[in-house]
Amino acid sequence: MSEILAVQIVGIFAVMFLGIVIVVMWFTHSNSKIESNKEIKKKQIDVIDRHFNDMVRIECPYCKTLYSSNINECPGCGANTKKIVFPNLPE
Numbered sequence: 001m002s003e004i005l006a007v008q009i010v011g012i013f014a015v016m017f018l019g020i021v022i023v024v025m026w027f028t029h030s031n032s033k034i035e036s037n038k039e040i041k042k043k044q045i046d047v048i049d050r051h052f053n054d055m056v057r058i059e060c061p062y063c064k065t066l067y068s069s070n071i072n073e074c075p076g077c078g079a080n081t082k083k084i085v086f087p088n089l090p091e
């Protein structure tokens with residue numbers, strides 16, 4: 001009788017252990033998935049940001065010179081005022 005009980009306990013522990021292993025594996029798997037998705041999205045945003053910065057032009061309010069948003073000062077008159085002019089997106 002006690003032997004059967006012992007086997008049952010071992011069986012329950014084995015099932016619990018298996019369940020925990022499966023849950024941990026599932027969690028780590030989904031976490032790694034989320035991480036890689038985040039990485040990809042971050043890279044995509046980085047690339048979009050770079051292209052967007054290249055596309056965006058700032059118009060100097062003093063001399064109307066258009067220059068890249070990467071530059072902080074107007075190359076025409078040296079003014080520091082920023083006015084973002086969004087480019088016309090191709091349709």
Ligand SMILES: [Zn+2]
Nearest residue numbers: 060063074077
């Ligand atoms: Zn200027």
